Amino acid sequence: MEQETTAGRRAGLGGGWALLLTILALVGALIAASPEPAGATARVPKGAVRKLDRSPCPPKYAVRVAHPATPEEISAAKHGDFNIAGVDVHIARKMDWTYDPIGSETFRARLHDLRWLDTLFYAYRENHDVSALRRAKRIVVDWVENNPLKNPTTDRTWFDKVAGDRGPYIAYATRAAECEGLLKNQRLARKLMGSVLQHVRFLADPRHYSPTNRGLFMDLGLIFSGRQMKFLPGATKARNRGQRRFVSNVNSNVIPGEGMWLEHSTTYQFLAVNAIDRFLEIDKKSRPGLEGLLQTMEDTAAWMTEPDLNWLQAGDSYQDKADRFAQKISRDQRGMRVLSQSGIAFVKTAKSYLALLSNYHSAVHRHSDDLSFDLYESKHRVVADTGIPDKDFGTPYLFAISTAAHSVVQVDGMDFPRDDAHAYGSGLLASGEGSGWYGLLATNPLVSAQGVSHNRLLLYKPGSALIVADRLRSDQGHSYRSYFHYGPDFGLNMTPDKVQLFAGSDRVSVFNDSTDPTLQRQVVRGQSDPLQGFIYTDFRTRDPRWTESTTAEGDNVDNVTTISVNPNKEIHASAVGPLEDTTSFAISEDGEVKKTLTVTRQEGQLIIQETDAPAVP
Structure with a gap:
């Protein structure tokens, strides 16, 4: 009897445990099914x-x-x-x-x-x-x-x-x-x-x-x-x-042998170099290909370093000091470096610098800066890109990436596209040097959708002058607006025949010539509505600077702008005839024609020759 009672209690206890375990299982299932805590x-x-x-x-x-x-x-x-x-x-x-x-x-x-x-x-x-x-x-x-x-x-x-x-x-x-x-x-x-x-x-x-x-x-x-x-x-x-x-x-x-990070900005060139260097430091593996590529990228980063040891302010970039490795390499870089597939080219001496941007590989960090250029002479950024204020979608950002914020030629007021679909890679066509001049020829494929062909020829003699020759061709009339963004160091005077930039005792003369006799010129500085005449040197830091724009009307137009930086004589180049595969310029010194500069394109090479001008009878 007692045994049965004990057995009965055990049976009852077992049933209670089973009920308890069932409840706990249900609670557990509910907890498991509930969202994770914050x-x-x-x-x-x-x-x-x-x-x-x-x-x-x-x-x-x-x-x-x-x-x-x-x-x-x-x-x-x-x-x-x-x-x-x-x-x-x-x-x-x-x-x-x-x-x-x-x-x-x-x-x-x-x-x-x-x-x-x-x-x-x-x-x-x-x-x-x-x-x-x-x-x-x-x-x-x-x-x-x-x-x-x-x-x-x-x-x-x-x-x-x-x-x-x-x-x-x-x-x-x-x-x-x-x-x-x-x-x-x-x-x-x-x-x-x-x-x-x-x-x-x-x-x-x-x-x-x-x-x-x-x-x-x-x-x-x-x-x-x-x-x-x-x-x-x-x-x-x-x-x-x-x-x-x-x-x-x-x-x-990165394109082998050229070493440029293809994201349209100096900032990301340096970031990529540092990331690869850090990777190799921790990877502890033999990677000769990557190590060699890193050296090429470091060299390219140095070419993107101007004589003031700050970055070329291309794309999403502030005017930052270049890393020490780039400063060191940059000191020995002289002459011309053309990255034909990457779409960027440089000319450098101890005190002079020129960079031409002609690349569009993707929408990543893309600016509408096709054929824009930067010029540095004697401790001044004479022509400088705008940079970027921040990465927040707003009026300053939209201005900084627009066509109007770069030293380019705009057709009929339209912005250059910035999506992946329009990427063309490199627009560089030819390069060469001769008689102390360096030549770069590039095209902007983006304006072909407007029925326009635009080639830009840069002829540069460091310490003397930069000639910017724009050949514009179309079957119908267009408005061609050229922008020139000058460095914030300069004041500006505009006379009927030229723009005069001045910074202390330094002087730069700018001559704008065109086959359109009605060429219009305008200068602005620190304009708020619409935004124009600013450079962004750091995060949300903007400095006012002079921006010149010229407007030519017509179907086929040749514009030639001379930026004279020679402190001892004023250089002015004028095209002798239309801008074609062989083009000559009359080079004046202090108002008198002294030289003839002839440029001939032979596929990817420019043949440049400067001769004495014929004596005037």
Whole structure:
């Protein structure tokens, strides 16, 4: 009897446990089916914490860029004060990660790439300042908990390049914090490793990849993060993918033997060079092809360095100081360098510089600058491109990328296209030198849709003059508007026969000649509506400068502009007849014809010869 009662109680107890287990299973299923919490990260195996604890200390500082910091910068950072994209920002304990005081895409990207934590990590690495590391860890944890992939706080939070830069900082913070005993909470350690794994998976996903300069930074982030935490599932495989993808991306964006990154901007030439250099530093493999390509790209970057050691301000570029490697190489570069397939050409001496832009490879960072040019003489940027104010879609940005912001010829007031469909590669046709002159000939295929053929011939004698000869041909009448954007150093006087630029005792004379006798000239400086006469030298920093425009009407028009930079005599070139495959110019010195300059095109070569002008009877 007692045995039966006991058995009966056991049976009842078993039924209760079964009911309890059923309820728990239902609750678990509901939890599993519910959305991830706001700060959700990837799940990592339980053994990951143990592997993290066994990882060698201190960890290598595997990030894309590392800079030294001053004691003042370190002190400010330890109090949560940072300069991010030119803005002083206090990173609070519970940061509002939607914060954007200037309404800028650039600011949002810089806030979320966490590169500014480098100051704190520098203090820890160099001074073993654990309090600086503790501050960095606190910021990283706050970011991870409040910036889920499924619900980004801003449009830049999980942007491809931003995630590529950020991932290695989170990985390093996690490794370093573990080494210093700052991750005793295993749940927190798993959360941070989950964030690293989430970044690795995001960066490895082909759906997120951008085969542009941004892809290089994604791959570097993948490689750095994968190496820092190679014990995470799939990290090694993803790292290997990043290595293969990086090399493929470089090869698809650079023409062998020319070394120009085909994204239309000086900025990305230098960024790509630095990314490749960093890749080779960490790759530890023999890659002679990539190493040779890097040398060529460094040489090309140096050609994009003007005598003032600042960048050629082409495309999406500020007027930044060139990297030291480029400054060093640039000192020995002389003569002419033509990248015929890339679509850019240079002439350089110690004090003189000319660059011609004739390239359109894709819509990436594209400006309507076809056949634009930059001229530097005797410590002045005589003709200079506009640069870019920022990357925020608005009136200043739209102006900076437009035809009117570049030293080009515009037909009937229409902008040159900037989409992928109209890309033509290079417009360079021929080049040559002779009698101290350098010649470059290029075409703008974009105006053919308007029924116009436009070839531009540049003839340049450093220290003397630049001749800009535009040959425009059409079966019907058009309005041809030429822009010349002068450097901000110069004041300007306009007389009936020329434009006079002056900066201190330096003088530059500009003569505008045309087969249209009604040629109209106009000059503006610092005009707000519509925008004209500005150069953007830094982020949202603009300087007023003089811009000249000439307007010619007709079907077939030849315009010849002479920019005389000779301090001792004024040079003025006039075309002797139409601009054709063989063209002659009468060269006047101080108003008297002294020379005849003849240029003959033979396929891709220009034959240039200067002779004494016939004596006047």
